[in-house]
Amino acid sequence: MKFISTVNKRNAVSGAEAIVRGIAPDGGLYVPETFPRISAADLASMLDMDYPERAAFIIGKFLPELKSLGEMTEKAYARFDGDPAPVLQIDDGYYYLELWHGPTHAFKDIALTLLPYLLSASKKAVGDDSETVVLVATSGDTGKAALEGFKDVDGTGVTVFYPSDGVSPMQKLQMMTQEGGNVHVAAIRGNFDDAQTAVKAAFTDKTLIDALQKSGKAFSSANSINFGRLVPQIVYYFSAYLDILDAGRVQEGGKVNFVVPTGNFGNILAGYYAMRMGLPVGKLICASNRNNVLTEFFREGQYDARREFFKTQSPSMDILVSSNLERLLFEIAGRDDGLTAKRMAELKGNGAYTITDSERAALNELFWAGYADEDATAAAIADVFDEYEYVVDPHTAVAAAVYEQYKEETGDETPTVIVSTASPFKFPKSVLTALGERVPDDDFKAVYRLEDVSAMPAPESIVALERMEKRFADIIDKQDIGDYVRTLYGKKD
Numbered sequence: 001m002k003f004i005s006t007v008n009k010r011n012a013v014s015g016a017e018a019i020v021r022g023i024a025p026d027g028g029l030y031v032p033e034t035f036p037r038i039s040a041a042d043l044a045s046m047l048d049m050d051y052p053e054r055a056a057f058i059i060g061k062f063l064p065e066l067k068s069l070g071e072m073t074e075k076a077y078a079r080f081d082g083d084p085a086p087v088l089q090i091d092d093g094y095y096y097l098e099l100w101h102g103p104t105h106a107f108k109d110i111a112l113t114l115l116p117y118l119l120s121a122s123k124k125a126v127g128d129d130s131e132t133v134v135l136v137a138t139s140g141d142t143g144k145a146a147l148e149g150f151k152d153v154d155g156t157g158v159t160v161f162y163p164s165d166g167v168s169p170m171q172k173l174q175m176m177t178q179e180g181g182n183v184h185v186a187a188i189r190g191n192f193d194d195a196q197t198a199v200k201a202a203f204t205d206k207t208l209i210d211a212l213q214k215s216g217k218a219f220s221s222a223n224s225i226n227f228g229r230l231v232p233q234i235v236y237y238f239s240a241y242l243d244i245l246d247a248g249r250v251q252e253g254g255k256v257n258f259v260v261p262t263g264n265f266g267n268i269l270a271g272y273y274a275m276r277m278g279l280p281v282g283k284l285i286c287a288s289n290r291n292n293v294l295t296e297f298f299r300e301g302q303y304d305a306r307r308e309f310f311k312t313q314s315p316s317m318d319i320l321v322s323s324n325l326e327r328l329l330f331e332i333a334g335r336d337d338g339l340t341a342k343r344m345a346e347l348k349g350n351g352a353y354t355i356t357d358s359e360r361a362a363l364n365e366l367f368w369a370g371y372a373d374e375d376a377t378a379a380a381i382a383d384v385f386d387e388y389e390y391v392v393d394p395h396t397a398v399a400a401a402v403y404e405q406y407k408e409e410t411g412d413e414t415p416t417v418i419v420s421t422a423s424p425f426k427f428p429k430s431v432l433t434a435l436g437e438r439v440p441d442d443d444f445k446a447v448y449r450l451e452d453v454s455a456m457p458a459p460e461s462i463v464a465l466e467r468m469e470k471r472f473a474d475i476i477d478k479q480d481i482g483d484y485v486r487t488l489y490g491k492k493d
């Protein structure tokens, strides 16, 4: 299977090459030349598979050149506590797909535990024998998930930069205490944009690239536009459907809706790809927080990033430019690469672009969009708990709130899965506040209080943070990132 760039279809590469490169040299994103079909017989054969087998089956449709996918998915998903993507039914036709039983308790673990294996195998497939140096700028969840994913994987090293005053105390502790022989973490003086800009500059710094090359190493990116981040996420849409089918809650070929708390549009795009491969999906419901640029896009056909940026209690969705939307845009433009390039240029230049009415109408056949502001998010946490004694985190609560709007507006009674993206114990203070509980100042006290209130045990690795050694306390200026990386990975004379 070939992969083509969204801004120039003639630039085609293998899947392995798309993963090694991350982004196309023309600045576009790699998309599969065609969508592999999963037939009814394929679905039936997947019923008896466990999650790692389902993953190897789906991923193998896109990346047939990678050998031993089964071993890779087995190893990656052994890091999860039980089933990596269990479906919980809380009411008739109402389900939660819990994607947070991995090492960092957010859904990014599903892709980032597997990516190191995909990357190593892809490098082998294209004949690249350099060691991999992954640099990540993070606003919280991605950095920790990348550290856990690449930790002690042979032939790789990972360094994460986070803004010294831009992540939550719990996220900071998670990174400062990271274990593993090939990991490094440093805080950058400044905000997330400063960290991201500095990392981007390092990626293209010629002298730095040369220094790495001399010691047999090369940079790779683990960010969410890499196809290697996207493809593992397609799997859980199939897996959730199969579990519901297996339980006899939906007839063969019957449809299921998914509600997805959305930021960079990677998660929900994977659901769209599953649909294109033949999964019987009714509606994909795109749930945004107060940063509701996507809601407006789906409803009015204009993407307009020229707006105020709000910090919310669902920080992983605080995004104004959703990078992966470019891949959907390419599809709805009838795979017109020139038009996609033009719109992306408009977004870069003016901060906005518009699609046609007929494109918008076609989108609305597949998607429905809504948003929840801060009050509605908190109210949803309380409502779900009052009705079902089930505690959701603020990101998942945004989806729960938008699902209620959807039902109200459409009356649709199709069975629906809320994609649950983080453990509530990652955000104990927001959740306690929403539940009207007393909120201790200390984060760990808040975790214990939430255990009492929810009657759920907190993940062990979160509780353990309180006693772990802080290994990484460096704080550096953004202009020093290059030297920092050179010291870590450059040739030692």
Ligand SMILES: *Cc1c(COP(=O)(O)O)cnc(C)c1O
Pocket (backbone or CB within 6 Å): 106, 107, 108, 141, 261, 262, 263, 264, 265, 266, 267, 268, 316, 317, 395, 421, 422
């Ligand atoms: C990253 C993240 C999201 C947003 O996912 P996208 O793929 O960026 O749309 C939602 N919830 C949580 C907890 C996340 O970490």
